[in-house]
Amino acid sequence: QSALTQPASVSGSPGQSITISCTGTSSDVGGYNYVSWYQQHPGKAPKLMIYDVSKRPSGVSNRFSGSKSGNTASLTISGLQAEDEADYYCSSYTTSSTLVFGGGTKLTVL
Amino acid sequence: QVQLVESGGGLVKPGGSLRLSCAASGFTFSDYYMTWIRQSPGKGLEWVSYISKTDNTMHYADSVKGRFTISRDNAKNSLYLQMNSLRAEDTAVYYCARVWRSGGCMDVWGQGTTVTVSS
Numbered sequence: 001q002s003a004l005t006q007p008a009s010v011s012g013s014p015g016q017s018i019t020i021s022c023t024g025t026s027s028d029v030g031g032y033n034y035v036s037w038y039q040q041h042p043g044k045a046p047k048l049m050i051y052d053v054s055k056r057p058s059g060v061s062n063r064f065s066g067s068k069s070g071n072t073a074s075l076t077i078s079g080l081q082a083e084d085e086a087d088y089y090c091s092s093y094t095t096s097s098t099l100v101f102g103g104g105t106k107l108t109v110l
Numbered sequence: 111q112v113q114l115v116e117s118g119g120g121l122v123k124p125g126g127s128l129r130l131s132c133a134a135s136g137f138t139f140s141d142y143y144m145t146w147i148r149q150s151p152g153k154g155l156e157w158v159s160y161i162s163k164t165d166n167t168m169h170y171a172d173s174v175k176g177r178f179t180i181s182r183d184n185a186k187n188s189l190y191l192q193m194n195s196l197r198a199e200d201t202a203v204y205y206c207a208r209v210w211r212s213g214g215c216m217d218v219w220g221q222g223t224t225v226t227v228s229s
Contacts, residue, residue, distance in 0.1 A: 001171060001172050001173075032213060033213075034214060034215070036213075038155070040155075045205060045220065045221055046147075046155065046205075047219075048215060048216060051210070051215035051217075052211070052213060087154075089154060091155075091157070091215070093214045096169075098157065098171065099145070099157040099160065100157060101147075101154060101155045101156060101157055102154070103154045
């Protein structure tokens with residue numbers, strides 16, 4: 001159950017777009033279309049932003065989008081805003097019927 | 111409104127036990143898989159365990175297998191995590207979350223309860 005691999009940090013200026021990658025294996029990210037993305041502000045519980053690779057829950061801004069190619073999933077945030085500054089985590093279902101998270105990415109809005 | 115409230119955290123010595131609870135409200139608890147996730151201080155999220163709706167199928171992370179037991183009481187709209195043989199590395203904020211769909215995405219989270227394992 002190795003954690004999925006995410007960059008430790010990314011940054012961007014307001015209005016720009018950024019992409020966070022999430023790399024796993026054929027036993028998790030590559031094996032299912034069950035990748036989710038979560039946003040976590042300091043001291044708060046995580047919030048679901050993307051599920052099933054690219055679907056947005058009701059109420060989540062369409063500035064957030066997800067995709068997947070092979071064993072790597074990606075979260076793209078367009079039109080960066082100050083309130084997007086947070087930690088972001090990917091998660092995937094696995095062939096062992098377990099769940100696994102990425103190590104998390106700290107997004108800084110410059 | 112839809113809500114999850116964890117309780118039962120605290121300070122416990124290495125080797126000790128603790129039972130966490132998660133009270134659900136605002137939705138039909140028995141319709142959903144439920145899960146526990148933890149976050150060590152300054153670290154990332156770690157999936158711990160999940161349990162199915164009613165047939166009590168459970169899965170665990172390797173790091174807690176054999177020490178932790180997840181259970182639920184649908185009549186009481188409650189989820190539990192029995193933690194035995196606790197270690198310093200189990201120190202974390204423990205969140206319960208609702209599993210919304212197949213594939214394990216978690217759409218409702220509690221505020222978390224803190225477990226500290228220290229002598």
